[in-house]
Amino acid sequence: MDTPLREPTYLILTALAREPMHGYAIIGEVAALSDGRLSLRPGTLYGALDRLTDAGLVELDREETVEGRLRRYYRLSPSGASILAAETERLRRNVEAATARLRARKAQALTPRTAGGLA
Secondary structure, eight states, rough: OSOOOOOHHHHHHHHHHTEEEEEEHHHHHHHHHHHSSSSOOOHHHHHHOOOOOOOOTTTEEEEEETEEEEEEEEOOOOOHHHHHHHHHHHHHHHHHHHHHHHHHHHHHHSOOOOOOOOO
């Protein structure tokens, strides 16, 4: 799987990090994790789950029939957990670098500048 991960992929893996989930639960969890910014459509989600399964990052946990419909539960694979951890660490380092730069910028803006030129 290519890294860095696209945000929808990252959030799907994050949703599955806690426990196995079925598709509509993943859609809801991704919406919650993104504060509503990302709303996955079922076709998009199931296409992504197929790709993640093929890549070995997600595994089928179980299937059950609910109200006459098949419900598949997916879980994060050990490989998926490793990729998620590595991507989370990469993002954490980026946030730290950006935060440090913003603090430096703010400190520089607060420092009085001496006027140049002749007195």
